[in-house]
Amino acid sequence: MLKDKKAIIFDMDGVLVESEDIWKQAEYEIFSSLGVRVTEHDSKRTQSMTTEEVAQFWYQKFPWKGTTLKEAEEMVVQRVMELISMKDCATLEIRPFIKKLKSQDYKIGLATNSPEKIIPTVLKKTRTTDLFDMVSSADFEMKGKPHPAIYLNTAKKLKVMPEECAVIEDSETGMEAAKKAGMTVIAYTKGNKDISLQWADYKIDRF
Template sequence: MALQAVIFDMDGVLVDSEGFWAQAELDVFSSYGVQVTEELAANTKYMTTREVTEFWYERFPWENLDVASVEQKVITRVIEYIQSEDCTMSGVQGFIKDLKSKDYKIGLATNAPLQVADAVLEKLQVRDLFDTVHSSEFETQGKPHPAVYLTSAKNLGVPPEHCIAIEDSHSGLLAAKGAGMKTIVFTNNDESIDFDNADFRILNFEQTLLPLFG
């Protein structure tokens, strides 16, 4: 397999931000009368921000503000958390720079809105290392649908079979697999995580680059 490109997921891979989304959604939706419960929130974990907002609106419709405006409030809150909290995955900048020095093309494929991706790359100061940054907000379906990965590969000019995706979720791995890519699950040092649909596993970004990358 001649790898030419590495495509990163964002939340849970570049930044430890999953908790920011949960808190932002609780903050914003509760302020509009939504009764956010853990049981219902579990259904939204892998949705796009628009899908999450529509999910809550259907159950607890609010007045005086459209869905898009409430969605933007969630996005703004998440960006505030990213900018103010220490959430960078340890070693990830060096990992990306090492890949770039080996002439791999680098991509980002996320279900999160592009505004959030831009904030993350600015925080990590790695925007210039990415050849493409793509969000599911520009696709008809988010992960686990493969669209965001297929478009990312197209933007990179690399066939999907020559790309490898780094993901932290079953949903993301399904999306990359569906696009025909090899996959790496990133576990953030949790040795109990070992998705059987991933081709490889990385515990953290401070270990030596896998032999896979040469």
């Protein structure tokens, strides 16, 4: 699986932390308070979007007054950070797993569609701050995943070629981005048999 690889790049949400329900809760609380009628159907559509895209999505459906899109986005981010700090959401065995890779001289990267300011909260929760050589957020990309830019730029920061990277992803959107970047894709399935593996080269169920 890791033959000829020099770097392992991790997605963050759903891989380092089990945060899908946290994002749902934060978005429901904030956008409902702004007068948005948040539905389960529409929430599923926003799962793979950046926070900025999510705010735009809800605003187009239910335009609100008195709060800018940027302020709404910031409110969601702050709530997510609070919930991550409060909840027992760190993925089981993730620190020992990354620590072992690090001891085998792999470079360790992080590439997330989430805002940059959330990353330190997640690394603190998972006790992995000292294990990452480079972290990247889609905040600084023209487009988030499934566009491959964030993975290509993370490889560049790690000073490795894309084909020397293996990526661990739990979402189809993220797997597509990594595959388009020319990297080996490892799907983290958590035992979910419904997850699409069309972009995956390998799969693991747990760490």
